[in-house]
Amino acid sequence: MQSTEFTQQQLIGQAYVLERISRVQRVAGFDECWEWNLKLNRDGYGHGRFAGKGMSAYRASYLSFVGPVPRGLHLDHLCNNRACVNPAHLDPVTRVVNSKRAVERDRLNGTGHWAQREMCSKGLHAMTDDNVYLRDMGGRTKRLCAECVLEGGRRWRREHPERAAEINAANYIKQKARRAALKQSN
Ligand SMILES: [Zn+2]
Ligand SMILES: [Zn+2]
Known part of the structure; x- marks a missing residue:
């Protein structure tokens, strides 16, 4: 994470994300997963808000703590935990890299719908x-x-x-x- 000056909107977003995740867990460490257990969609991603707009919780978290996702890139969950909104676990990559990594991770874990048959x-x-x-x-x-x-x-x-x-x-x-x-x- 960069230490930049945050905009008012980002600070509000940060407070929102921290308030939400602290309802279901105590954020003990910044390297742990921040689980969004409040409202998950069918695919297991949290739903959140940023600047009054509804969006994926992890995306709202990234926008608040880091900044906009570079054009054309997708946020990859390095921890492979879809409910996680820890910005340190989110890496902006191309869609191709994103799916390649998911395949690789699940092959190593032998779990999930990516499991290597x-x-x-x-x-x-x-x-x-x-x-x-x-x-x-x-x-x-x-x-x-x-x-x-x-x-x-x-x-x-x-x-x-x-x-x-x-x-x-x-x-x-x-x-x-x-x-x-x-x-x-x-
Ligand atoms: Zn995580
Ligand atoms: Zn076949």
């Missing part, structure tokens, strides 16, 4: 690093078997040849338009 859910393919397909499911990243995802696409195309042909044709027209637009701009 040896075989895919169909029991057909080994879940090696080059066979992992990360799909964003409404803010949650799921680890899928790349082989099965590819096979699913192939099967769908076999079962829906007309729809697949339509999509192919639409893509072809789009690509053609894009090439024409590129030509014009050159």
Whole structure:
């Protein structure tokens, strides 16, 4: 954490976060997790407020104690505890680094929905690093078997040849338009 001059809004935010977490735990150390046990959403993240705006509690905490999250970056929970709002446990990283780290951490822990399985859910393919397909499911990243995802696409195309042909044709027209637009701009 940097020691900068905090704005009035940040100081109010800090008081708010500390008041909230002290209701459920005594903040004994600054290196411990600050658990937000008051109101967690379905995914296990706390809900908080900053400058009158509702947002994730960890985000509100980071804004209050550190500052704005750099553009395009996401806050990674270094402690892997979603309920934690300790700004020292939050690291702004790109989305790719964020999911890579989550995979790595859960492989080490052998827990959570990131837990490393040896075989895919169909029991057909080994879940090696080059066979992992990360799909964003409404803010949650799921680890899928790349082989099965590819096979699913192939099967769908076999079962829906007309729809697949339509999509192919639409893509072809789009690509053609894009090439024409590129030509014009050159
Ligand atoms: Zn933590
Ligand atoms: Zn598979």
